[in-house]
Amino acid sequence: MGIFLGLLCGLGLFLIITSGRPRESRGPTTMRWEHTTAELLAQAGIRGLSPRQFVAISAALGLLVGLVVLAFTGTLSLAGAFAVFASLLPRALVVRRRHGRIHDLRELWPDVVDNLASAVRAGMSLPEGLAAVGVRGPVQLRPAFTRFGEDYSATGSFSTCLDRLADELADPVADRIIESLRMAREVGGTDLGRLLRTLSTFLREDARTRAELETRQGWTVNAARLALAAPWIVLLLLATRGQNVQAYDSPTGVLVLVVGGGVSALAYLLMKRIGRLPEEGRVLRGGVAAAQAAATATATAGRGSGSRPDDPAGARPMIAAPDLDALGGLRRAWGLRGGARSGDAAMTMVAAGALLGLLVGLGLVIVVYRSPRARRIQLADRIDPYLRDTPTPSRLLADRPRASTRPGFAAVEALVRPLLSDVAGRLDRFLGGRVALQRRLTQAGGRTSIEEFRVQQVICAVSGALVGAFLLALRALLGIGPPALVSVALVVAGAAGGVVGREYWLTRSITEREDRMLLEFPTVAELLALAVTAGESAIGALERVSRLTHGELGRELRLALADARSGATLVQALEGIAARTALAPLTRFVDGMAVAIERGTPLADILRAQAMDVREAGKRQLLEAGGRKEIAMMIPVVFLVLPTTVIFAFYPALVSFTVIAQ
Numbered sequence: 228m229g230i231f232l233g234l235l236c237g238l239g240l241f242l243i244i245t246s247g248r249p250r251e252s253r254g255p256t257t258m259r260w261e262h263t264t265a266e267l268l269a270q271a272g273i274r275g276l277s278p279r280q281f282v283a284i285s286a287a288l289g290l291l292v293g294l295v296v297l298a299f300t301g302t303l304s305l306a307g308a309f310a311v312f313a314s315l316l317p318r319a320l321v322v323r324r325r326h327g328r329i330h331d332l333r334e335l336w337p338d339v340v341d342n343l344a345s346a347v348r349a350g351m352s353l354p355e356g357l358a359a360v361g362v363r364g365p366v367q368l369r370p371a372f373t374r375f376g377e378d379y380s381a382t383g384s385f386s387t388c389l390d391r392l393a394d395e396l397a398d399p400v401a402d403r404i405i406e407s408l409r410m411a412r413e414v415g416g417t418d419l420g421r422l423l424r425t426l427s428t429f430l431r432e433d434a435r436t437r438a439e440l441e442t443r444q445g446w447t448v449n450a451a452r453l454a455l456a457a458p459w460i461v462l463l464l465l466a467t468r469g470q471n472v473q474a475y476d477s478p479t480g481v482l483v484l485v486v487g488g489g490v491s492a493l494a495y496l497l498m499k500r501i502g503r504l505p506e507e508g509r510v511l512r513g514g515v516a517a518a519q520a521a522a523t524a525t526a527t528a529g530r531g532s533g534s535r536p537d538d539p540a541g542a543r544p545m546i547a548a549p550d551l552d553a554l555g556g557l558r559r560a561w562g563l564r565g566g567a568r569s570g571d572a573a574m575t576m577v578a579a580g581a582l583l584g585l586l587v588g589l590g591l592v593i594v595v596y597r598s599p600r601a602r603r604i605q606l607a608d609r610i611d612p613y614l615r616d617t618p619t620p621s622r623l624l625a626d627r628p629r630a631s632t633r634p635g636f637a638a639v640e641a642l643v644r645p646l647l648s649d650v651a652g653r654l655d656r657f658l659g660g661r662v663a664l665q666r667r668l669t670q671a672g673g674r675t676s677i678e679e680f681r682v683q684q685v686i687c688a689v690s691g692a693l694v695g696a697f698l699l700a701l702r703a704l705l706g707i708g709p710p711a712l713v714s715v716a717l718v719v720a721g722a723a724g725g726v727v728g729r730e731y732w733l734t735r736s737i738t739e740r741e742d743r744m745l746l747e748f749p750t751v752a753e754l755l756a757l758a759v760t761a762g763e764s765a766i767g768a769l770e771r772v773s774r775l776t777h778g779e780l781g782r783e784l785r786l787a788l789a790d791a792r793s794g795a796t797l798v799q800a801l802e803g804i805a806a807r808t809a810l811a812p813l814t815r816f817v818d819g820m821a822v823a824i825e826r827g828t829p830l831a832d833i834l835r836a837q838a839m840d841v842r843e844a845g846k847r848q849l850l851e852a853g854g855r856k857e858i859a860m861m862i863p864v865v866f867l868v869l870p871t872t873v874i875f876a877f878y879p880a881l882v883s884f885t886v887i888a889q
Contacts, residue, residue: 267318269397271325281317289314302472304481305462308488312459329398329506333437335365336400337430343404344423353408354379357392371395385412400430402511403750406775410754414761414771422753425835429749429842436846440504440853447857451498454864458487458872465879474879483878487871494867501859504849510747510778651681654726669807671736672779684729691721691728740779741810745841747780748812752838756831765824766797783807798824812841 264278293310297303342364346356358376361369371392378388386409393405403426411419466472474480655661661677668675675683695717702714751772758768766788773784783804790800798821805817816837823830 266397267321267325269394270328271321272328273321273324281321285314285317288317296466300466300472302466302476304475304484305466305472308462308484309459311488330441331367332398332400333430333434335368336398336404337427337434338365339368340404340423340427340430343408344420344427347420347423353412354385354388357408368396385409397509399506399509399511402509406511407754407757410757410771410775411761414758414763419757421835422757425753425839432846436849437504440849443853444502444857444860447860448502451502451860451864454868454872455491455495455498458491458868458875461872462875465876474882477882480878480882483874487875490867490871494863494871497863497867498860501863502856504853505742505746505845508743508746508778510776510781511750648678648682650685651678654685655681658726667733667737670740670809671733672740672782673807680729680733684726687725687729688722689725691723691725692718693721695719695721741808743778744780744783744808744810745812745845747776747778748816748841749838751776751780751784752816752834752841756834756838759834760831765820765830766791812837812844 261278264281268276268278268281289310292313293306296309297306300306339360342360343356346359347353351359354376357372358379361371361373361376364372374395375388375392378391379385382388389405389409393402404423407419407422407426475484655677664677664680668677668680695714698717699714702710754772754775755768758771759765763771769784769788773781773788775781776784786807787800787804790803791797795803801817801820805814816834819833819837820830822828823833
């Protein structure tokens with residue numbers, strides 16, 4: 228009773244303390260998989276289905292198929308395997324629908340752009356031109372533009388209606404058109420018609436090139452899909468006979484199914500990665516979705532930076548358990564002695580319990596009140612979103628350890644980090660090349676320091692060495708596996724492979740980032756040309772375009788602008804982009820802008836010419852890559868899928884021969 232009264236008292240104090248504090252409004256948080264799934268559904272043209280509902284439908288389908296297979300075969304392992312594949316079937320269908328929709332839109336966008344260019348040349352306003360597409364444009368896109376016209380007639384807000392149109396179309400070409408129209412509406416200018424005509428020509432050439440490559444790769448893709456389904460078709464046919472089903476109902480049979488499923492998934496991912504043609508991402512993604520994502524990121528950053536810098540990580544006020552001496556003193560203070568009456572003793576125990584409950588309540592108040600979610604917003608948290616495009620902090624603070632992003636592993640990280648840092652330092656002294664490594668990390672985006680990269684190499688080396696150590700322990704315990712000398716060699720090779728593998732992953736990250744920047748460059752260059760033609764200065768055009776883009780090139784432009792605000796000249800800030808990347812088109816872009824700024828020559832023509840050069844180079848690379856992919860896609864089929872099919876077909880016979888031999 229006393230502890231209950233004390234808790235009520237503590238709760239009352241908590242309500243009194245927090246009653247005068249304004250409550251912070253927090254928007255709904257969206258997990259990463261939800262955002263990715265929502266984007267996939269939007270690009271597939273599926274409306275009215277949330278990511279959670281889509282996952283629930285997939286799980287229900289997997290469960291239904293698993294129950295059906297279990298009823299026909301009576302084997303739990305086969306039922307589980309087909310349930311997993313059935314649960315992945317809706318996503319595969321949505322991805323297929325997305326590719327089909329993108330292919331159809333790729334053929335329709337040139338007509339839309341020509342319609343808009345004709346409207347601009349005829350002197351129509353931009354809202355009228357967009358609404359006219361809903362009347363005379365392609366039939367598949369008329370509903371979206373018709374809804375734009377209705378929204379604009381009802382609200383009169385051109386920017387808001389453009390955001391809704393971008394969210395509904397969910398296409399990179401639509402984003403480029405919409406942001407070009409938005410910029411033309413804001414800054415004016417007469418270069419919009421030329422931009423639209425150039426875009427129409429490029430879209431037609433790109434559609435012809437991709438159609439040719441997809442036709443040439445069609446037989447290879449279909450053969451790969453059929454080969455990928457072959458092992459499971461064979462398994463389903465074998466399941467019609469009872470003795471074959473019993474072979475897969477053992478632990479070894481389950482292991483065969485698991486390994487076969489993993490190999491099939493690996494082959495599918497490899498074929499998908501090899502056969503994928505480079506596609507432009509939604510780097511100009513604005514609209515409602517991007518605004519919500521930015522608000523979520525800002526709220527998350529504000530919550531993450533709420534801790535004081537002088538408090539140690541993970542420190543929280545704690546309450547020590549009362550010891551016996553403290554209880555004895557408490558009893559003496561309240562007059563509880565050995566010969567006291569029972570009524571006085573009961574009252575004294577109630578008072579002691581109330582005091583202890585009050586202490587617990589106060590402790591809970593302190594813990595909750597000082598938690599990051601309830602902590603008062605500081606001035607630094609308020610101004611942090613407005614300074615987010617600032618450059619890298621001082622080099623004197625570059626080596627400070629970062630806080631753990633996973634609070635559940637904070638204690639383990641605190642114990643392991645010194646050891647990993649020591650081993651990473653030794654590895655860095657052994658390998659050397661800090662200057663070259665720093666340049667490569669900068670080319671990869673600069674999100675990882677040298678020390679963090681060496682720690683990741685150590686973790687990869689340990690993971691690779693564990694494979695050889697497992698085989699060595701398996702031979703020592705069960706007498707199976709490779710010879711001891713071979714296992715030791717596998718330990719060393721696994722450690723070396725982990726180090727080299729992380730280096731290879733860094734190289735691949737640099738290549739992928741540079742490819743994304745080349746895909747973004749023509750769009751950025753044309754928007755810059757549009758802004759400059761409208762009368763914007765070079766730095767004003769860069770600021771306007773950097774606010775629109777959300778890709779890697781936009782990030783580099785924001786870093787250059789931050790350097791310019793810090794005191795460097797614009798030419799020096801642009802030269803920093805060329806120094807952080809190893810791309811010849813970006814170097815020519817920086818040189819062209821530097822010459823135009825220093826000499827006062829026209830800049831728009833240079834930007835348009837460079838954008839055309841990059842597009843032509845991308846077209847040549849697309850043709851060359853398409854020829855190589857036709858042969859490379861068959862490698863996973865030959866070396867992964869076909870052996871899996873053979874193992875599935877002959878495993879029941881192998882089990883039967885083993886039983887007969889015994």
